Amino acid sequence: MDELEPIKRKIYEIRGQRVMLDRDLAQLYHVKTGNLNKAVKRNIRRFPPDFMFQLTKEEFIKLKNDLIFQNGISSWGGTRKLPLAFTEQGLAMLSGVLNSDIAIDVNISIMRAFVAIRRMAATLPLPNTAADVAQLRKDFEELKLDIEDILRDQNDINEDTRMQLDAISVALAELQSKEPRQKKSRPIGFIQKEGEK
Numbered sequence: 001m002d003e004l005e006p007i008k009r010k011i012y013e014i015r016g017q018r019v020m021l022d023r024d025l026a027q028l029y030h031v032k033t034g035n036l037n038k039a040v041k042r043n044i045r046r047f048p049p050d051f052m053f054q055l056t057k058e059e060f061i062k063l064k065n066d067l068i069f070q071n072g073i074s075s076w077g078g079t080r081k082l083p084l085a086f087t088e089q090g091l092a093m094l095s096g097v098l099n100s101d102i103a104i105d106v107n108i109s110i111m112r113a114f115v116a117i118r119r120m121a122a123t124l125p126l127p128n129t130a131a132d133v134a135q136l137r138k139d140f141e142e143l144k145l146d147i148e149d150i151l152r153d154q155n156d157i158n159e160d161t162r163m164q165l166d167a168i169s170v171a172l173a174e175l176q177s178k179e180p181r182q183k184k185s186r187p188i189g190f191i192q193k194e195g196e197k
Contacts, residue, residue: 007113012085014059018117019085020110021055028106029098036098037084043097051090055082088114 010024022040026033040047055063060082086094091114095107 004109004113004116007109008117011113011117012063014055014063014085015053017087018114019087020091022084022086025086025091025094028110029100029103031098039097040084040094046093046097047086047090050087051093052084052086054084057082 007028010020010028011018012021013019022036023033026036029036040052088111091107091110095103098107
């Protein structure tokens with residue numbers, strides 16, 4: 001497997017530019033997203049709008065729908081702020097802000113991944129005929145159906161899990177509602193009451 005593949009999968013096309021998001025970069029750099037963003041804010045003059053921008057709510061929802069984010073924006077477990085997106089120039093500038101050995105190595109790999117994607121895009125043939133366009137549409141529709149099947153399967157699994165949890169809750173409630181039987185016990189010792197033998 002290509003060592004740059006994990007990085008390539010974290011490069012998204014937003015606003016017509018290839019970008020990486022703050023949370024993915026923080027994961028690669030082995031820092032918290034909040035700490036990465038604090039370092040950027042301390043050096044905000046290095047990041048003009050063509051180097052870094054914050055996603056709009058609509059862009060974030062589209063990414064979420066495309067299975068990039070599992071949670072939405074919330075104060076309990078989800079993303080608390082809309083993510084920051086760094087263009088290739090912003091990533092180069094980020095390397096000057098984060099100076100750890102890990103950050104330097106990761107930045108080199110990120111730059112190589114951007115170059116590899118650019119080369120790959122340059123070598124892709126453009127559709128020349130109506131048949132090429134039709135084939136692309138057909139491939140896209142098949143991919144769309146595959147993704148819908150995966151999502152449907154995931155929802156089925158969630159429904160099955162929910163039903164099992166409901167059954168467990170009902171069983172526990174039934175067990176709790178039954179009164180425990182009191183068993184008559186004999187006193188401990190050698191003394192016996194009259195009539196017992």
